[in-house]
Amino acid sequence: MKKFEVAVIPGDGIGKEVVPVSLKVLETVAEVHGGIKFDFQSFPWSSDYYVEHGKMMPDDGLKILKNFDSIFLGAIGNPALVQDHIALWGLLIKIRREFEQSINIRPAKYFKGLKSPLVNPNDFDLIVVRENSEGEYSEVGGRIHKGDDELAIQNAIFTKKGTERAMHYAFELAKKRRGHVTSATKSNGIFHSMPFWDEVFNEVKEEYQDVQTASYHIDALAAFFLTRPQIFDVIVASNLFGDILTDIGGAIMGSIGIAPAANINLNGKYPSMFEPVHGSAPDIVGKGIANPIGQIWTAKMMLDHFGEEELGSKLLDIIEDVTNDGIKTPDIGGTSSTEEVADEICRRLKKAVSV
């Protein structure tokens, strides 16, 4: 029996709704598999925790998390309680950085039974490799003066190592897929970092003669996500560009509520973290209508990470079938609740394996 110790952080808002039902799905996966077991330990670190303790997680929070095989996270952010940058940097971004989760992979594909807002969505199947530890997400800079003379400086950080690492990951991934990498740049408007990004991309691509490449400015690339998403295989992007592209990736599938993500630690020193692309969705919290698919698909990525690809792909097939059969939440045109969708996925998992 293989045992996986998973730290669970539901976080804020709908994180607390989609995480529990996804754990039920994972329990069902373990049950039908027979040879794996999950040991979940849940942590209440969140904006509510901040209100009580003045911090998003205890001082030894990272020390506690370090010993787990992975982290399963919902979403962080409740702007009514804590300013967003304090909340995110105090937990989500802290974990990504301190645990050297330098890559964030975020797939998007045409999904059976989903109504894409695109008139002609074609059969797209892409994955964004988002640099996850530097770039435009940075604490470097500052603010001075008050009033009309106030100014803010925000520095973006692009290291050769970090940039190369993201690109190598993208090329290796492309070799296992359709052999194409697109670089998201903006070297016409951004004077230093993006010409550097292009140079590194041109260097790295020399090492992968069998992989085709393209490079587009982020503005045009974002538009191509809408007009011709089928041209993309792997897209490598900086932290901010990747963030923006992947909300669009969710949207063209039919809802941001479906899109999954994996924050990958490459050096094996720390656990990786699995979370959906979406946030805490304060506008729908408490209604029981949050789409659990992003979180469940994220669980599938965690299964892949644990080497359980076969069951992972079965789970994704089932998610797609359930959607296709109309058991879906309102964001994708259904009338089912969060719980009903997850329960149906569990029911079919049991059925698929028992026949």
Ligand SMILES: NC(=O)C1=CN([C@@H]2O[C@H](COP(=O)(O)OP(=O)(O)OC[C@H]3O[C@@H](n4cnc5c(N)ncnc54)[C@H](O)[C@@H]3O)[C@@H](O)[C@H]2O)C=CC1
């Ligand atoms: N990784 C994380 O934990 C992230 C946290 N946030 C935080 O979440 C809070 C809300 O941010 P927003 O910009 O509104 O982004 P959001 O992703 O939470 O919501 C954007 C829109 O998508 C909808 N939506 C999101 N997930 C859904 C789901 N599973 N099912 C159905 N509809 C869904 C929401 O109802 C909303 O209309 C903020 O505090 C923000 O900082 C935002 C993005 C990522």
Ligand SMILES: CC(=O)C(=O)O
């Ligand atoms: C913070 C955020 O929006 C993300 O990581 O996707």
Ligand SMILES: [K+]
């Ligand atoms: K999230």
Ligand SMILES: [Mn+2]
């Ligand atoms: Mn985002």
